[in-house]
Amino acid sequence: MTREEAIQELRSAMDRILGLMYYGSGDEAISDAMYDVLTHNHRTCQQRFVSNIVQVLLRYADEHHDLRNEAAVRLCGIIRAAVERSRYWSQRGLPYY
Numbered sequence: 001m002t003r004e005e006a007i008q009e010l011r012s013a014m015d016r017i018l019g020l021m022y023y024g025s026g027d028e029a030i031s032d033a034m035y036d037v038l039t040h041n042h043r044t045c046q047q048r049f050v051s052n053i054v055q056v057l058l059r060y061a062d063e064h065h066d067l068r069n070e071a072a073v074r075l076c077g078i079i080r081a082a083v084e085r086s087r088y089w090s091q092r093g094l095p096y097y
Helices: 003-024 028-039 043-060 070-085
Strands: none
Touching: 028 043, 043 070
16 A cells, blocks of 8 residues: 555544544543553554644644634643654654654
């Protein structure tokens, strides 16, 4: 699989995941399932996943919002402020060992 094919597969998977999450907003079972899958993967994959999610959250802090996503956007701004103070974060994300 090429990088471009992998990126397209990721986009499709993310779209499917978000579609499934739409019907379970705030459902603890969703975060439990995500946590279970994450913690049962290779530790390097865990770090890459968290790094990419944080990068998404940092960008989302600047997203246009209305009442439907205002709390999420504002929370991402708080997360961004905390991440920018962290000694673990660089412009490229978290380190991989």
